[in-house]
Amino acid sequence: MSVNRLLYGALIRPRPRQKRLECAKHFRVLAHASKEDSASGNEPQSYRTFSDLFQCSKFSSILDPVNQNVEGEVLAVVGGNMYVDFGCKFHAVVPVPTSSSPGGDGTRYEEGSKVVVRVLDLEMTDHFVGDHRDTSLLEAEAKLVVQK
Amino acid sequence: MRAKSLSTESPSVSKPTTLPSGGLAAAPEAQNEVTDRAVIGGAVGDPLNRDDFFGVDSMTSVRQLLEARVHLGHKTGTWDPRMKPYLFGSRAGVHIIDLDKTLPHLRRALNVAGHVALRNGIILFVSERSQFERLVQKSARDSGEYFVTQQWVGGTLTNSQMLLRTVRLPDLMIFLSVPPSKTAIKEAAMCNIPSIGVVDSDCNPNLITYPIPGNDDTPAAMSLYCSLFSEVISRAKATRESRERREREEGQYKEGGREQSEKDELASEHSIASQ
Structure with missing residues (x-):
């Protein structure tokens, strides 16, 4: 039985930095990843506007919580x-x-x-x-x- | 605390400005002396000329609002079309409020509350929802202001002379949830009292001076609004107190100067006696 967690963490956390860097190395886009990391602490730059944040939110990813x-x-x-x-x-x-x-x-x-x-x-x-x-x-x- | 650091600024940095009418920096002795006024105005700086005098911008962010569920509106069928400009869209049959639009409204409202508190204004918190009664009462008490958390009695403002035996009305009203009856909002508008109100997707924002589009049903969102308003009012009061203390000290210094020039012996005696 799958249980959704809307309650804690309104946002889906971005992948840990270490993992992202590994991934980036793999695909040879390290420069892009490091640029993204240095934008504002641990948060990627794309997390700034409401529409970006909302797309990352649990509520939006579930689509419709009814009957779940x-x-x-x-x-x-x-x-x-x-x-x-x-x-x-x-x-x-x-x-x-x-x-x-x-x-x-x-x-x-x-x-x-x-x-x-x-x-x-x-x-x-x-x-x-x-x-x-x-x-x-x-x-x-x-x-x-x-x-x- | 940015408000504190601002008040310790040296006079040479900021340009001398004239004080606003009813400004707290205008001490009775200084009113007739243009030079003194300019110096005090320069030393203190007019808070209204600063965009973010109370450090409101660092207190709020879109992420914080989203985590407090401020973006969740009512079901689409219950909406008030007058809220359309503040809505982002609908998802799962529920309206979503655009927090990019909420944030500037919230910051403006917090600034208004802070400046009213700085000028010794009376602020009244109004919420007719019984589930938030304690929360609203606590935040009003924490900031040393007033609250109405029961159902609004018609005529409290418009007939205050009879009902409350007072002619002093609040200088700002904060509606933490806009009541369906709207009596209080109408009365505030009739009495020319500026109002701040959290308007959900089913509310009419028209009669509210500073509307804040946002969720007014979830405890997390309500406690966020309460703590923000409480904090900004406390900051404003702390600034006012430190300013008044400094003015008193400056006044004592001035009286000491008069004593030396032997112009006003009575005043010097008074200052010595008070010390």
Whole structure:
């Protein structure tokens, strides 16, 4: 089962310097690589504008997080529900599995626990007749994925 | 701290400038003396003539904004078309805010907040979202300013004489999340109070003086805005305090000079007594 990590490291890290240099040597483009390295510390020059950074971001590389398993962190547990932050705009409210429900294996969920959720909707919105735009619940929808 | 290093500059470097009206450097004794004014103005330098007086540029970057998820907007169906100039596009049914446009707006807003704080202005933090209540209250308290984190009572500004028994209104309002009711924004506009507001892709930026296009729903983004505003206001206040201290010292020095020339004995007695 593949789990995406949207939560930590919004950016995909560039390859380590050592590896890049090796690679560059291999393809005989060392001059180009060293020029790129010296631009600004460890960051290549192409990382400056928003469009470049966004292309390197995890959110952009996943294309669509809906129906994917992502890692999340429990922000709070309130009255049998836990608020899970999985790295997008909104948190999702997921019921804490009880002992009778599937996945109720006695795992304790508390603030800061890592969970895996399947994203169903990034923001619960719908259109109401007569309204000129959609109404939002300001909440994402997700389902807890039980780890085997 | 760049603001501190700026204030220790020698008078010979910067050109003498006239002080802005209500400028803090204009001490009552110096107001009638043109030469003194020029010297003080030259020594301090007019902060408004500097592009980045509070070191705001080094506090913010596109990367930092992206990591705080400032670029994530609402779903495309909920947008306000008036936000179109600030949007980068849409991805996975969600609008993406162009952080290249957010950054200059954010820096400008931070500069405005800093200069208002430097001139002893009252700053009011407004956020009607209950999940950010503590965060907003903490950042307002840290910077020694005021906050409204409950639902805005209509007429707080326009009918302040009756509701609050005061005529002193805030000099700047920071809307950390633009409320759907917009009552507070309308009142700020009616009372001619400049406003800073974080506008998401579903907000109307029209009535806000200094809009900042950005995400206003994620805790990471909100804590970033709060810490930035809190920091810039604290820097401005530190600059003001050091400037006032220096002015007091200069005033004492001047009174010492008068004592020598025996022009104003009362003042010298006062300065000795106060020492």
